[in-house]
Structure formats: C-alpha cells, structure tokens
Amino acid sequence: MTASPSELSAPAPFVRAVESVRAASTREEMELVEITAPTGLAPYAIALAADVRPTTHGIDSLLGTGRFVLLYDPEEPDAWGGPFRVVAYAQAPLENEIGVDPFIAQVAWSWLVDALDARGAEYSSPSGTATKVLSTGFGELAGQGDASQLELRASWSPAGADIGPQVEAWCELLCMLAGLPPSSDAVALLPRRQVARD
Numbered sequence: 001m002t003a004s005p006s007e008l009s010a011p012a013p014f015v016r017a018v019e020s021v022r023a024a025s026t027r028e029e030m031e032l033v034e035i036t037a038p039t040g041l042a043p044y045a046i047a048l049a050a051d052v053r054p055t056t057h058g059i060d061s062l063l064g065t066g067r068f069v070l071l072y073d074p075e076e077p078d079a080w081g082g083p084f085r086v087v088a089y090a091q092a093p094l095e096n097e098i099g100v101d102p103f104i105a106q107v108a109w110s111w112l113v114d115a116l117d118a119r120g121a122e123y124s125s126p127s128g129t130a131t132k133v134l135s136t137g138f139g140e141l142a143g144q145g146d147a148s149q150l151e152l153r154a155s156w157s158p159a160g161a162d163i164g165p166q167v168e169a170w171c172e173l174l175c176m177l178a179g180l181p182p183s184s185d186a187v188a189l190l191p192r193r194q195v196a197r198d
Contacts, residue, residue: 013083014044014072016161021046021070024167027175029053029063042071042085050171052092052178064092064178068170070163080157081125087155088170092177094132094148105130108152108177115172121158121165128154150177 010018026032029052037045052064069087076083094104108130116123131151137144152173158166 010044011072011074013074013161017070017072017084017163018046020162020164021048021167024164024171026050026168026171027180029175029178029180030171032171035067037069041069041087042073044072046070048167050174052175052180063180064090064174066090066170066174068167070158070166079125082157082159084158084161084163085155086123086158086163086166086170089151089153090170090174090177091149091151092174092179094150104132104150108150109154111176112152112154112169112173115169115176116156116166119165119169119172121169122160123156123158123166126154126156128152152177 022034031051031053033049035047035049037047039045046069048068050066050068054063067089071085071087072083073080073085074083077085109128112128113126129152131153133149133151135147137147156166
C-alpha cells in the first residue's frame with residue numbers, strides 16, 4: 001500500500017509506525033483491512049478492522065470482529081506517557097456455559113496481556129474493560145434461544161515506533177476470543193459458540 005499525501009508530510013516516527021503496522025503478520029483466518037481513522041483524537045492516526053472467519057469448507061459464519069487504532073501526538077499527552085497510544089476493541093460470541101463464568105472477563109484481559117508479552121510488545125499505561133452480554137430471545141426471537149458474547153475494549157501506550165508486535169498481539173487475542181487455537185503455547189483457548197446454520 002502506498003503512502004497518502006498526509007503520511008508523506010507526517011513526522012518520521014509516525015511514518016515508521018504506519019510501515020510496521022502494515023507489515024504485521026496475521027493468521028489466515030483473519031480478514032484485516034485498513035479503514036478511515038477517527039478524527040479529533042490525535043493529530044495522526046491509522047486504523048484497522050478485522051474479522052475472524054473459519055477456514056473450514058461450508059462454514060462462513062463470523063467468529064469475531066475488532067478494531068485497532070494507533071494514535072500519534074508528538075506533544076506526548078500526559079495520560080499517554082509517550083507519543084503513541086493504541087485503542088483496541090475485540091468482540092466474539094461465546095458458548096453459553098462460558099458466558100456465565102464469573103471469571104471470563106478477567107480471563108479475557110489476561111489473554112491480552114499474555115498476547116502482548118508473548119509477542120515482545122513493549123507498552124505502558126494499559127487500561128480497559130471487558131463486558132460479557134447474556135441474552136434470551138422472546139416472542140418472534142424465542143427460537144434463537146440464549147446467546148452470549150464478550151467485548152474487550154483496551155488501550156495502552158506502545159514503547160517506540162515498532163507497532164507490528166502490538167497488531168499481531170491484538171490479532172492473536174481476537175482469534176483466541178473467537179475460539180481458534182493459539183498460535184503458540186503461551187496462551188490458553190476459549191471454546192467458540194457454535195452458530196446454527198439453516
């Protein structure tokens with residue numbers, strides 16, 4: 001992908017960061033695309049959208065989705081502790097018995113930390129929320145039964161302009177939330193919710 005005119009005039013650290021984001025390696029189950037970055041959060045930003053889909057023939061259901069935004073402000077906001085800040089989101093359906101686990105939110109956060117550590121991604125000032133949603137259909141939706149999903153929203157400050165490991169860790173987290181086997185033995189596995197097909 002070629003640099004946009006705004007990137008050509010951007011500060012060198014942000015240009016290097018964008019190059020490392022675009023060079024990140026992802027799994028074959030990931031559909032990763034660059035999207036328009038949000039405005040007003042920082043002078044410079046790049047954003048990615050990801051969907052996790054199974055590679056099994058005949059199964060095309062979405063297993064998980066997410067967003068990854070890298071912000072750059074050369075004035076280094078105090079809350080960031082540096083010029084870069086990542087804002088990330090991941091969401092995936094869960095098996096109902098996993099969704100009612102009172103510790104699943106803590107497990108999801110630990111997977112993010114483990115994925116960052118496993119990739120050697122240096123960072124500081126992590127923060128975030130993990131939200132589990134349990135739903136039951138009624139009336140016309142009663143046939144759908146019970147459903148569960150997990151959302152993880154997180155932000156952290158990468159150390160340096162090599163953002164590739166940060167992207168790869170986020171992709172690994174998204175795949176784990178979607179129930180895919182981890183790419184290394186450093187992190188555990190969450191069973192995915194089976195989606196009924198007509």
